[in-house]
Each structure stands twice: as structure tokens, then as C-alpha cells.
Amino acid sequence: MLTGGQILMEILKSEGVDTIFGYPGGAVIDIYDELAKTDIRHFLVRHEQGAVHAADGYSRASGRVGVCLVTSGPGATNTVTGIASAYMDSIPLVVLTGQVPTHLIGNDAFQEVDIVGITRSCTKHNYLVTKVEDLAETLKEAFYLARSGRPGPVLVDLPKDVIKATTAYKVPVEVNLRSYKPTYSPNLRQLQKIIDLVGKAKKPVIFAGGGVILSKGSEELTEFAKKAVIPVTTSLMGLGSFPASDPLWLGMIGMHGTYRANMSVGDCDLLLAIGVRFDDRVTGKTDSFAKNAKIVHIDIDPTSIRKNIPVSVPVVGDCRISLEHLNRMFDEANLVDLAQKREDWLNKINKWKEKMPLSYDQKDIIKPQYVIDTLFKLTKGDAIITTEVGQNQMWTAQYYHFDKPGHFITSGGLGCMGFGLPAAIGAQVACPDKLVVDIAGDGSIQMNIQEMATAIQYGLPVKIVILNNGYLGMVRQWQELFYGKRYSCTAMECSPDFVKLAEAYGALGLRATKPEDVIPVLTEGINSNKTVIMEFLVDKEENVYPMVPAEAPITEMLLV
Ligand SMILES: Cc1ncc(C[n+]2csc(CCOP(=O)(O)OP(=O)(O)O)c2C)c(N)n1
Numbered sequence: 001m002l003t004g005g006q007i008l009m010e011i012l013k014s015e016g017v018d019t020i021f022g023y024p025g026g027a028v029i030d031i032y033d034e035l036a037k038t039d040i041r042h043f044l045v046r047h048e049q050g051a052v053h054a055a056d057g058y059s060r061a062s063g064r065v066g067v068c069l070v071t072s073g074p075g076a077t078n079t080v081t082g083i084a085s086a087y088m089d090s091i092p093l094v095v096l097t098g099q100v101p102t103h104l105i106g107n108d109a110f111q112e113v114d115i116v117g118i119t120r121s122c123t124k125h126n127y128l129v130t131k132v133e134d135l136a137e138t139l140k141e142a143f144y145l146a147r148s149g150r151p152g153p154v155l156v157d158l159p160k161d162v163i164k165a166t167t168a169y170k171v172p173v174e175v176n177l178r179s180y181k182p183t184y185s186p187n188l189r190q191l192q193k194i195i196d197l198v199g200k201a202k203k204p205v206i207f208a209g210g211g212v213i214l215s216k217g218s219e220e221l222t223e224f225a226k227k228a229v230i231p232v233t234t235s236l237m238g239l240g241s242f243p244a245s246d247p248l249w250l251g252m253i254g255m256h257g258t259y260r261a262n263m264s265v266g267d268c269d270l271l272l273a274i275g276v277r278f279d280d281r282v283t284g285k286t287d288s289f290a291k292n293a294k295i296v297h298i299d300i301d302p303t304s305i306r307k308n309i310p311v312s313v314p315v316v317g318d319c320r321i322s323l324e325h326l327n328r329m330f331d332e333a334n335l336v337d338l339a340q341k342r343e344d345w346l347n348k349i350n351k352w353k354e355k356m357p358l359s360y361d362q363k364d365i366i367k368p369q370y371v372i373d374t375l376f377k378l379t380k381g382d383a384i385i386t387t388e389v390g391q392n393q394m395w396t397a398q399y400y401h402f403d404k405p406g407h408f409i410t411s412g413g414l415g416c417m418g419f420g421l422p423a424a425i426g427a428q429v430a431c432p433d434k435l436v437v438d439i440a441g442d443g444s445i446q447m448n449i450q451e452m453a454t455a456i457q458y459g460l461p462v463k464i465v466i467l468n469n470g471y472l473g474m475v476r477q478w479q480e481l482f483y484g485k486r487y488s489c490t491a492m493e494c495s496p497d498f499v500k501l502a503e504a505y506g507a508l509g510l511r512a513t514k515p516e517d518v519i520p521v522l523t524e525g526i527n528s529n530k531t532v533i534m535e536f537l538v539d540k541e542e543n544v545y546p547m548v549p550a551e552a553p554i555t556e557m558l559l560v
Contacts, residue, residue, distance in 0.1 A: 004132045004163035005034035008096070011139040012040060014171070017067050019043070019058060019429060021051040025071025027098025027111060030163045035069075043429060043458060046450035048075050050422035052082020052153075053411075053448070056091050057426030060409045061384055061434075063216065065092045065146050066426065072098040073111030076157075077118065081416055083153045084122040088413025089237060090214060092151035094142050095123075101161040102130055116157050124152030132165035136172045144175040149182030150301040151214055182300060186317030191325050193313050194272065194296050199335045201270035201294075203345045204230045207253060210237030210412065211275020211299060213405040217320030218242065221274065224327050229338045230272070231349055233261040235282050236397055237412040238275070244381075244401035250349065251358070254282040255548045256394040259356035259557060260349050262548070265290050266555035267348075273297045275319040278308040279413065280551075288553035298322045356546070356559055358398050366515050368392070368467040368538040372399040372439065374518050375465065378526060383435040384409065384427045388420040388444030390474035392467050394544045396439045418447025424462040425455055435463070435526060442468040442495050452505040455531040463525050466498055466535045469542065477543045481558065502533035511535045 002010070008031060012020075021043045024032045035042055045051045048070045055066030066086075070079055076097040086093050100109040105128075116128045125145050127138050135158075142154040198204060212221050212234075218241045225232045225248055232242040233250040242249060251258030253265055265271060271293040276282070283289040286309060296313040297305050305314045315322060360369035372395050375383075385400055386409040387393040393410055402408045409427055411419035420438040428436040438445075445466050455462050467473075476490040502509030508530045512521040518536065525534040546557035 001166045002169040003030070003034075003166050004135050004158070005030045007132070007135050007167070007169055008139065008158070008163070009034050009038050009040070010169060011136055012067070013038070015065070015143045017065070020067045020069050021045055021054040021058070021426065022069035023048050023051055023071065023075060025075050025098060025111070027072035027100060027160050028069060028158070030160065031069065031096070031098070031158070043425070043454060045422065045454050047448060048078035049082050049418065050425075050448050050451045050454065052079045052086065052093065052095065053419050053422035054426035054429070055093050056082065056086045057386060057409050057423030058430045059091050059093060059426070061406055061427035062430035063406070065094055065143060067094050067096070069096045070098065071111070072100055073113050076115040077113055080118060080122070081414070083119055083155065085411045085414040085416050085419060086153040087122045087124065089210060089411065090151050091153065092146040093153040094146050095153055095155045097155060097157050099128065099157045099159040102159045103161070105159065115155065119155050123155045126155035126157070128157040128159070129162050130159065132162050132167045135162060136169065140172045141175050141177070145180070149180070183302070183316045184300070184318040184321055186298065186315045186322040186325060188325065190313055190315045191322065191329060194315070194326060195329045195333050197270050197294055197296065197313070198228050198230070198330070199333060202341065203268045204228070204270040204272065205250070205264050205268040206230050206232040207234070207265065207271055207273045207276055208232060208238040208241045209235040209274065209276030211319045212238060212241040215275065215300070215319040217275070217323050218405045220320055220323035220327060222246070224323055224330065227327065227330055228335070229342045231264060231346065233257070233265065235276055235279065235412070236410060239397060239408045240402035240405045243403040245403050252397050254554060255284070256398065256544050256546065257554065258358060258398075259546055259559065260352035262546070262554040262557060263352045264349055266553070268293045271295045273311070274323070275299060277304045283309060284548050284554040285551050288555070362515055364515070365539045366512060366518060366536050368395050368469070368536070368542055369399050370515065371465065371467060371518055371522070371536050371538065372396055375437065375522055376400045378519070378522055379435060383407070383437050384431060386410065386420040386424040386427060386436070386438045388438070388440040389415045389417045390441045390444060390472065391469075391477065391544050392439050392441040392444065392473075394474070417444035421445065421448050421462070421464060422451045424464070425451055425460055428460045428462050437463045437465060439465045440467070441473055442466055442470065442492055443472045446495070449501070452502070452507060452531065456506045461529050461531055464533045466533060467538050468495070468498070468535050469538050469540045471540060474544070476541070480541070480543070481547070482549070498533050498535040505531070507531040507533055509533050509535070511537070513537045
């Protein structure tokens with residue numbers, strides 16, 4: 001006979017979980033008591049939102065399911081933003097929440113919330129376990145659902161009496177859900193249509209997204225693009241799925257995409273969309289998106305196909321498996337002279353690149369782009385980069401060039417400020433030997449700055465680069481461009497002294513106030529084995545360009 005708490009530990013071990021991010025409380029005190037008897041590492045965060053983002057960063061850096069554990073009521077509600085962010089980005093998490101005893105549910109009991117109700121729309125699935133006999137199977141299912149098909153966060157709500165109750169423990173059998181059978185193998189006839197289109201296309205473009213990274217299909221994508229001589233753009237979530245150092249790389253697409261990526265998609269005759277969901281930040285005005293192109297969409301989630309954009313060839317399947325087949329079928333098709341056939345197209349793209357490259361002008365005040373550009377050069381592109389949200393995020397996407405998957409970790413779909421620091425903590429836990437850097441704005445960093453203490457407590461040497469422009473920069477940019485420069489409530493008139501704040505936490509604090517400081521500060525920060533805050537006082541009114549105004553066609557960009 002085992003208690004619910006002991007069964008939970010058995011399942012965690014059988015799922016290979018060795019790391020949990022969490023925060024205790026009355027409803028989960030029995031679980032914490034059991035946890036202390038295992039080898040599972042627990043990272044005590046300072047806010048439950050931090051626990052979820054850390055589990056998210058851990059998952060993206062390791063490719064495993066991230067796990068967090070929090071108490072009922074406020075502990076549970078504090079996780080909601082993190083869950084929503086993971087949901088939008090399809091990140092596999094299992095979120096364990098404590099709940100009041102079953103007989104008190106619905107009684108307005110102390111620290112009771114209906115977290116299953118609250119998170120219904122932002123979890124892949126969620127459960128309230130009401131009987132200890134159901135616990136093992138439910139947990140197994142939760143892990144299976146989180147990682148299979150289109151991954152996502154799954155929440156399991158655990159009433160205190162269920163955790164205390166005992167039952168005979170049987171190792172659960174393989175999960176088999178009749179109503180849930182993700183399609184991994186694509187329809188080969190559909191794929192053959194793609195090969196035929198690739199053979200005929202004069203101006204093809206591949207548009208890859210986070211699905212390629214999640215399916216671990218980056219190598220297959222790269223092989224296919226190179227063989228078929230097709231230039232590649234990605235969404236924000238897809239950065240790193242194709243090497244940015246490759247000549248076929250177009251840069252990111254969308255609102256702050258490169259000129260050449262947006263123009264290429266506007267002009268292409270074939271768009272191969274793989275593992276994307278056609279977010280509005282990508283498509284701009286949907287009826288002018290890739291309007292001259294046949295659109296192919298490969299995705300594991302059938303409901304995301306034709307949701308936002310009509311497509312000619314829908315393919316439901318795992319991105320990696322689909323690309324493996326495409327590579328084989330391409331070889332069999334024996335398509336020759338594609339390089340020659342695409343020459344005019346690649347020349348046209350190169351002209352767009354020459355006309356409007358990403359650029360900035362570094363004069364007397366530090367340009368934020370220069371900080372990221374320099375960080376890229378000093379780290380040779382090998383760091384794991386997390387970001388906050390805003391201009392800092394977009395400049396990172398533009399100026400830190402990602403050659404490999406799993407190196408860019410950002411809240412893409414939800415766009416939630418406060419993501420970067422806890423995500424960096426999770427990534428550093430997953431990859432202790434890697435350099436992990438959170439690129440932040442002065443606004444965002446203050447949303448989860450308390451996680452500095454977590455980093456220090458566990459000796460995690462994450463680096464935080466704060467691009468301090470004294471504004472909620474991205475909102476200020478919109479106010480400048482579209483609201484006649486009326487800066488309503490976007491000046492951060494009071495911020496802490498970030499150097500002293502770093503020191504107060506026991507970290508190293510560094511500040512750069514002029515361009516000559518940038519290299520020395522970054523060098524010292526990167527080389528330190530401590531947790532470090534590097535603050536850069538940057539040009540206050542620098543903007544992110546190119547910019548597609550909301551709901552305009554993506555080929556209509558504001559260019560500086
Ligand atoms: C939790 C949350 N609240 C509000 C916003 C809206 N928002 C998007 S960008 C931004 C400004 C971010 O400012 P800062 O962190 O200083 O970064 P910067 O844009 O200056 O690089 C705001 C307020 C958001 N994305 N997330």
C-alpha cells in the first residue's frame with residue numbers, strides 16, 4: 001500500500017523526472033515531505049510564475065517534459081501566465097497543483113480555487129484527481145499528453161486527502177486513449193504532391209516554425225532546403241531550426257522580420273510552411289499573405305491547418321518524419337538543375353538583402369543592437385539566449401544569429417514580460433556547462449527580478465543583459481509611430497540601481513554607459529562564473545525596424 005504522495009514519486013521516477021521547479025504550501029506539504037525522501041532535485045523559486053517559466057526553459061533547453069509543483073489557491077493562480085505561455089508555444093509541461101481536500105471543494109475553503117476551470121482554455125488537458133486509485137493512471141496520462149502529438153502543458157490538481165490516502169500500487173500499463181491518437185506518419189501521396197511542386201516552382205520559400213524544433217527535425221529541414229535549393233525563413237519560434245549562417249537563410253518573417261524575408265514570401269510561387277501556426281504577427285493582413293503562392297502546410301495538429309490561412313496541400317504529420325520522407329522522395333525524384341532554375345530567384349533575394357540589410361548606426365550613445373551584435377560575436381553564437389518581451393526580444397531575434405535549435409528561448413505566442421530570467425534559470429539547470437544569457441528590457445526584468453535569489457541560491461551563473469532605455473520601449477515605439485508621440489505611461493521613471501540590486505542579491509553587477517564600455521562589460525560578465533547583471537544605458541528612443549504596422553500586408557514595412 002502506498003500513499004498518494006508516494007505514488008506520485010513512483011510515477012515521477014518512472015517518467016525519468018529528476019528536476020522539479022516549485023514552491024510549497026499547506027496543500028502540498030505531504031508531497032514535499034515525500035519529495036525530500038527521493039533523489040529528485042527541487043528548485044525553490046521565489047514566485048510560482050517563475051516555477052512555470054523555469055520548467056518551460058528547462059524543457060526547451062533539454063527537450064524533456066518540464067515539471068512544476070505548487071500549492072493550492074494563490075500558488076495555483078500564480079502559475080496561470082506561465083501555463084498560458086507554454087500553451088501558446090506548445091511546450092510540454094506537467095504542472096502539479098495542490099487542492100483542498102475533496103470534501104471541501106466548492107465550499108470556499110481556505111486557499112481554494114477552481115484551477116481546473118481557470119486553466120481549461122490554456123492547458124492541453126487538465127485533471128482533478130478525486131480518488132487515490134486514479135492517481136497513477138492520471139499522472140501517466142498527463143505525461144503522455146504533454147509530450148505527444150502537439151505538445152503542451154497539462155495540469156493535475158491534487159486534493160490533499162487524495163495525497164494522504166493509501167491504495168495498492170500497480171505500475172500503470174501503457175497509456176492508450178481511444179479519443180486521442182496523434183497522426184505522426186504523413187500521407188505519402190500528399191508529400192509526393194509537394195515534391196512535384198518543388199520541382200516546378202521557380203520561386204519557392206520554406207517557412208519553418210517551432211514545430212520543426214519540437215519534433216527535432218532541424219537537421220532534416222536543413223538537408224531538404226539545401227538539396228532543393230530553397231531559401232528559408234522562420235517564425236520567432238522557429239529561429240535556430242535552420243542555420244542563420246547558411247546562404248539560404250532569409251532571416252525571420254513577420255512584423256519585425258527582415259525586408260528580404262517578407263518580400264520573398266510576398267513574391268514566392270510556392271510556400272512550404274512546416275510546423276507553424278500562421279500567427280498574426282507573421283501574416284499581417286491575411287488576404288495579402290503569400291498571395292501569389294501555392295501554400296503547403298505540414299503540421300502535427302490538424303486543427304491548425306487552414307485555421308488562419310487557406311492552403312493547397314495540407315499534410316497532417318510529425319515535421320521530422322515528414323521531412324525525412326521528403327528528403328527520400330526528393331532523391332528518388334531525381335530533380336536536376338534546381339540550382340540553375342533558382343538562380344534568378346536567389347539573385348532577386350540578394351538584391352533585397354543589399355537594398356535593406358538589418359543595420360544600425362553606432363555613434364555616441366550605446367545602441368541596443370550593438371550590444372546584441374557584440375554579444376553574438378563574443379560568444380560566437382554558442383550561448384543559450386532567453387529574452388524578455390518587447391524591443392529587446394525583437395533585436396535579439398534580429399541580431400543574435402542562431403545556428404542550432406534549442407538556443408533561443410522566448411515567450412513567442414503569449415509574449416509575456418518576466419519570462420526571460422526564470423526561463424534562463426531553467427535552461428541553466430538543464431545545461432549546466434552552457435553560457436545562458438537573458439536579454440532583457442528595464443521594464444520586463446522587473447516582472448520576475450525576484451528569481452535572482454533562485455539563481456544565487458543554486459549557484460546558477462546566468463547572465464542578464466539589461467538594455468535600459470528608461471521606457472517600456474516597444475509600447476513607446478508604437479506611441480511614437482502611431483499615436484503622435486504621446487508617451488502615455490511608458491516612461492519607467494523609477495528603476496532600481498541595477499548594479500546595487502545585483503550586489504544585494506549576491507550577484508555581480510556591471511554597467512556600461514558609453515559604447516567603449518560594451519566590450520569590456522560583456523567580456524567580464526561572460527567570463528565570470530557568477531550570476532551577473534550587466535546594465536547597458538542605451539539610446540532611449542531607438543526603434544525596431546523593419547516594422548509592419550498591425551494588419552498591414554507584410555510587404556508594406558516601415559524601414560527606419
Ligand atoms: C506581462 C506583460 N504585460 C504587458 C505587456 C505589454 N508589453 C509588450 S512590450 C512592452 C514593453 C517592454 O518594455 P521593456 O521590458 O523595458 O523592454 P523594451 O521594449 O524597452 O526592450 C509591454 C509593456 C506584455 N507583453 N507582457
